Amino acid sequence: QKEYDYLIIGSGLFGAVFAHEATKLGKKCLVIDKRNHAGGNVYCKNIEGINVHQYGAHIFHTNDKHIWDYVNSFVEFNRYTNSPIANYKGEIFNLPFNMNTFYQLWGVRTPAEAKAKISAQINAVSGLATNVEEQALSLVGKDIYEKLIKGYTEKQWGRSAKDLPAFIIKRLPVRYTYDNNYFNDKYQGIPIGGYNKLIDALLHNIEVKLDTDFFVDRDKWSSMAEHIVFTGNIDQFYDFRYGKLEYRSLRFEHQVYDEYNHQGNAVVNYTEREIPYTRSIEHKHFEFGNQDKTVVTKEFPEEWKPGKEAYYPINDQHNDQLFSQYKALCEKEERVIFGGRLATYKYYDMHQIIASALTTVRKHFKEAVQV
Numbered sequence: 001q002k003e004y005d006y007l008i009i010g011s012g013l014f015g016a017v018f019a020h021e022a023t024k025l026g027k028k029c030l031v032i033d034k035r036n037h038a039g040g041n042v043y044c045k046n047i048e049g050i051n052v053h054q055y056g057a058h059i060f061h062t063n064d065k066h067i068w069d070y071v072n073s074f075v076e077f078n079r080y081t082n083s084p085i086a087n088y089k090g091e092i093f094n095l096p097f098n099m100n101t102f103y104q105l106w107g108v109r110t111p112a113e114a115k116a117k118i119s120a121q122i123n124a125v126s127g128l129a130t131n132v133e134e135q136a137l138s139l140v141g142k143d144i145y146e147k148l149i150k151g152y153t154e155k156q157w158g159r160s161a162k163d164l165p166a167f168i169i170k171r172l173p174v175r176y177t178y179d180n181n182y183f184n185d186k187y188q189g190i191p192i193g194g195y196n197k198l199i200d201a202l203l204h205n206i207e208v209k210l211d212t213d214f215f216v217d218r219d220k221w222s223s224m225a226e227h228i229v230f231t232g233n234i235d236q237f238y239d240f241r242y243g244k245l246e247y248r249s250l251r252f253e254h255q256v257y258d259e260y261n262h263q264g265n266a267v268v269n270y271t272e273r274e275i276p277y278t279r280s281i282e283h284k285h286f287e288f289g290n291q292d293k294t295v296v297t298k299e300f301p302e303e304w305k306p307g308k309e310a311y312y313p314i315n316d317q318h319n320d321q322l323f324s325q326y327k328a329l330c331e332k333e334e335r336v337i338f339g340g341r342l343a344t345y346k347y348y349d350m351h352q353i354i355a356s357a358l359t360t361v362r363k364h365f366k367e368a369v370q371v
């Protein structure tokens, strides 16, 4: 008989939800995380009384009432609505592309005028677009592409838009109403008091060991539990036997200002190529903070190298093929469950990760679990 029923590697949302539900079912869980805090990428650090999103701005949104009720059962969410603005060479535009943006770009006031302007600019590409530039021009035309898409996307991926595959931009939603709400989902907000509250509530009364990397002594950790839930990097789990999966990384520069309100909005996108960061985040606005000071974070996209944080998977043919080889190995495992963004090599929003953790729990425990 092993000491624990489940060893959960990673205390991000996937690991925390799984641990919570398994504990509710009477299973004994141990959660380990190599970082010095729980929560994975939703973790916030308290600086000057402000919850600073350490791994990039996180805004919770979902259309799924079940998931919304689930997270709200742990912590109440506020009414924050994401309405980013774009700064292009000092000009300010509302996002997502909507009637406010079109007024700011062209002085047009009605949907008909905006539609006419966009259709006149759209480049009919014969056949399928072969790169991001062609794709964007065929969807929204020259002005929106040049002022709001080109520089931002090139910084994000570190390559010219002409060299980026068209699939990166599948759709570019255009809204012919004066609505600056970035998401179309029914529910959105930020946990009141920050994301750590959600994680703390999920992991309440569960044993968590921080600063503990599974790979430093995988035999010891594996031998402690009947089952393993692995939410780390899938290629590392298999000692990179087929090669390393590639990612895009980010670097964050946090700055404290002795100022009440620095940029007037939580999220400002810098859409020109010349400014090296893509976004500037003023964290207090996520929670309508009234602290005397403010913390602003600039987000710099970077090349990923082993050892750096893996943020965005590069789901091109090469990497997806590599991942499918690792996945085939996962499917043969009997006592290991793989879940979360790193083990499945896919970008997921928080609500999707929570949904997939709950589905995993349901399938794994096979009982009629009410979650």
Ligand code: FAD
Pocket (backbone or CB within 6 Å): 009, 010, 011, 012, 013, 014, 015, 032, 033, 034, 035, 038, 039, 040, 041, 042, 055, 056, 057, 058, 059, 060, 061, 212, 213, 214, 215, 231, 232, 233, 250, 311, 312, 339, 340, 341, 342, 348, 349, 350, 351, 353
């Ligand atoms: P993670 O949070 O990465 O957790 C994995 C954990 O496993 C980490 O704590 C890690 O330290 C640990 N771990 C890994 N390997 C080991 C090991 N060997 N030993 C021990 N521990 C290990 N989603 C939204 O819904 N809205 C947003 O606005 C949003 N913004 C985002 C912005 C950025 C920049 C990024 C990158 C993502 C964003 N997301 C957003 C997505 C969100 O971050 C993820 O959906 C979610 O955090 C994934 O949870 P996870 O548990 O799968 O992974």
